[in-house]
Amino acid sequence: MDWLMLFAAGCCEMLGVAMLGKLQRDRTWQTFCLFLLGFGGSLLLLSQAMKTLPMGTAYAVWTGIGASGGAVLGMLLYGEGRELRRIICIVMILGAAVGLKLLG
Amino acid sequence: MKNNSAWFKIAGAACLEVVWVIGLKHASVPWEWLITGLALLVSFYTIIAASRKLPVGTVYSVFVGLGTAGTVLADMLWFGEPFRLIKLVLILVLLAGVIGLKLVTGNFHSKEVS
Numbered sequence: 001m002d003w004l005m006l007f008a009a010g011c012c013e014m015l016g017v018a019m020l021g022k023l024q025r026d027r028t029w030q031t032f033c034l035f036l037l038g039f040g041g042s043l044l045l046l047s048q049a050m051k052t053l054p055m056g057t058a059y060a061v062w063t064g065i066g067a068s069g070g071a072v073l074g075m076l077l078y079g080e081g082r083e084l085r086r087i088i089c090i091v092m093i094l095g096a097a098v099g100l101k102l103l104g
Numbered sequence: 105m106k107n108n109s110a111w112f113k114i115a116g117a118a119c120l121e122v123v124w125v126i127g128l129k130h131a132s133v134p135w136e137w138l139i140t141g142l143a144l145l146v147s148f149y150t151i152i153a154a155s156r157k158l159p160v161g162t163v164y165s166v167f168v169g170l171g172t173a174g175t176v177l178a179d180m181l182w183f184g185e186p187f188r189l190i191k192l193v194l195i196l197v198l199l200a201g202v203i204g205l206k207l208v209t210g211n212f213h214s215k216e217v218s
Contacts, residue, residue: 017160017161018160020155023152063168063172068165070160070161071161071162071164071165073161074159075161080159081208083208086162086209088204089201089204089205089208090162090205092197092198093169093201094168095197096172096195096197096198096201097168097173099194100172100191100194101172103194104185
């Protein structure tokens, strides 16, 4: 159950990032509500999952799913650059962030 | 380089992220919670502003990455976390990724339709 919540938290974060992109084209209150719902739900589910899972593991998985998923969504939905160099840089940033959270 | 201001915004948002992460962990009295809440609001407002100029995948990964690096540094500097070489190495890898991404994004042709 805790892992399911953690996975859902990552998905909510992806929703938040997708809405962050969408906010730039349609500044409607629906998009803004979904943006708040995405990040709010994500933090809420993460804190629930952390009640049973170790904090470092939970943080690392959450960051990994949410931020990399957000980057992939940006490429799929908004035609953001798919160059290898860009992908390598994003992987370096997120890999290091996940590593730091696992160590923390 | 008109995108520079957007990169500064992400860096600022990441600094505020460090503030609210510390706040969520350590805040106990009302004014501390007030600062935490304000930092949370302003940091998200700032990344909304930054993603007007830069791809959202870039904005969010740099925001998360710099925020993590800053939090780890703050923990080591002020909250008595032990210094570990591996952490510093990971922070350097992370910064190299951010700099690389900034260089690559210089050639980014936005497909935004406004």
